[in-house]
Amino acid sequence: MSRKVTHHLPPAMLAQYAAGRLSYAFSVLAAAHVSLCRDCRDQLAAHEAAAGLLLEEAAPAAVSEDLLPRLLARLEEPAAPQDRQVEDGARPSGIYPGPVMMALKGRPPRWWHLGSGIRQALLHHGPGGSLRLLSVPAGRPVPRHTHRGTEFTLVLQGGFHDETGHFSVGDVEVADARLEHTPTADPGEACICLAATDAPLRFSGIVPRLLQPLFRI
Amino acid sequence: MDGAQSADERGTALDSQTRLLLAVRDRRDRAAFAALFAFYAPRLKAMLLRGGAGDALAEDVVQDTMLTVWRKAAQFDPARATASAWIYRIARNRQIDIFRRETRPLPDDAGREEQEKDAFASVALAEQVHRLRAALRQLPAEQRAVLESAYLDGLSHGDIARAKGLPLGTVKSRIRLAMGRLRRLLENSAKP
Numbered sequence: 001m002s003r004k005v006t007h008h009l010p011p012a013m014l015a016q017y018a019a020g021r022l023s024y025a026f027s028v029l030a031a032a033h034v035s036l037c038r039d040c041r042d043q044l045a046a047h048e049a050a051a052g053l054l055l056e057e058a059a060p061a062a063v064s065e066d067l068l069p070r071l072l073a074r075l076e077e078p079a080a081p082q083d084r085q086v087e088d089g090a091r092p093s094g095i096y097p098g099p100v101m102m103a104l105k106g107r108p109p110r111w112w113h114l115g116s117g118i119r120q121a122l123l124h125h126g127p128g129g130s131l132r133l134l135s136v137p138a139g140r141p142v143p144r145h146t147h148r149g150t151e152f153t154l155v156l157q158g159g160f161h162d163e164t165g166h167f168s169v170g171d172v173e174v175a176d177a178r179l180e181h182t183p184t185a186d187p188g189e190a191c192i193c194l195a196a197t198d199a200p201l202r203f204s205g206i207v208p209r210l211l212q213p214l215f216r217i
Numbered sequence: 218m219d220g221a222q223s224a225d226e227r228g229t230a231l232d233s234q235t236r237l238l239l240a241v242r243d244r245r246d247r248a249a250f251a252a253l254f255a256f257y258a259p260r261l262k263a264m265l266l267r268g269g270a271g272d273a274l275a276e277d278v279v280q281d282t283m284l285t286v287w288r289k290a291a292q293f294d295p296a297r298a299t300a301s302a303w304i305y306r307i308a309r310n311r312q313i314d315i316f317r318r319e320t321r322p323l324p325d326d327a328g329r330e331e332q333e334k335d336a337f338a339s340v341a342l343a344e345q346v347h348r349l350r351a352a353l354r355q356l357p358a359e360q361r362a363v364l365e366s367a368y369l370d371g372l373s374h375g376d377i378a379r380a381k382g383l384p385l386g387t388v389k390s391r392i393r394l395a396m397g398r399l400r401r402l403l404e405n406s407a408k409p
Contacts, residue, residue: 012389012392015367018306019309020309020312020321021374024319027322034324035327045297045302049298049349051305052304053350055304055368055369060260060262061259061262062259063258063279067279067280068251071284072247072251075247086285086321087289089322090322091325098324098327099322099325
């Protein structure tokens with residue numbers, strides 16, 4: 001299953017994921033990449049090993065005397081559905097890794113047409129950023145655009161290339177305000193990507209900027 | 218190698234917390250669970266207090282974390298993580314669930330390779346963690362404190378910057394420097 005991934009997450013992002021410091025949108029993207037990339041899975045394990053060692057050596061803080069008896073009394077209590085989700089995560093399905101299935105709440109994506117055959121499914125939108133799936137028909141270019149903030153794009157199906165290189169399944173492209181690009185989907189099959197941003201995307205060609213807040217792209 | 222030898226070898230290579238967790242996993246050993254609680258609960262609470270939680274909230278997260286340790290022990294694999302790393306991950310999941318009312322997405326296991334299930338992988342992991350522990354101990358106190366902050370403090374770098382009265386960029390670059398130093402120490406310890 002693990003393919004050879006050539007474009008990875010920035011190393012600091014794995015440390016931030018381990019420490020629980022990423023926004024929801026970025027943590028879905030990071031966990032999805034880790035699901036597809038053996039190197040980053042190993043790196044995340046190394047961060048957690050280091051964190052675990054520092055936890056072992058942390059100066060202890062006294063806990064209430066009744067905490068252990070209260071806990072022991074709860075051991076056979078069945079886990080609530082929310083607990084099970086927190087504890088188990090979600091299984092992958094088709095091209096979607098477990099973290100994406102979780103963001104999809106186990107349902108197929110609800111695609112919206114953006115024009116030129118390009119489709120988008122919004123998975124999350126909040127003050128910390130947005131998360132969406134993008135589908136671009138085989139061989140089709142996405143109108144030239146720039147970015148506000150930082151955007152990570154993880155390929156889930158097919159591939160694309162732009163001015164900076166070629167990206168296939170498992171690869172992540174990091175874009176910021178300095179990158180103005182025209183990604184073009186590979187021939188063969190539609191390119192489906194997961195995109196996480198900490199700010200709205202700025203399209204120049206496809207939807208007038210005035211309408212962007214309405215379309216939330 | 219026969220089974221008895223491999224069990225013996227694992228028994229001596231693994232740290233004591235990991236052995237306790239295996240007793241919980243394999244025998245549902247409540248005494249081992251109470252020993253894990255005695256070790257981790259005060260340390261997890263210290264981590265959560267560092268992250269800005271009040272006393273009661275910190276204990277709620279500790280309780281949820283340890284309950285999850287009991288429930289999910291069957292999934293613990295010493296070839297993939299030490300007890301401390303595994304419990305740290307669970308505590309972060311629980312903390313995010315309670316503090317942010319968000320479910321942290323977890324990587325799935327679909328891409329794991331068969332070879333990782335090798336019986337001696339847990340010994341290999343224990344040896345690497347041993348080297349990591351040695352490298353952390355060689356780190357200058359100031360840089361070690363930076364890493365403690367990076368892994369044990371609150372859920373944002375902004376929180377850390379505010380607590381330390383430093384600009385966010387300074388916090389991030391100090392973490393990068395400390396990570397670089399740790400990496401070099403590990404590389405040197407790998408040389409014969």
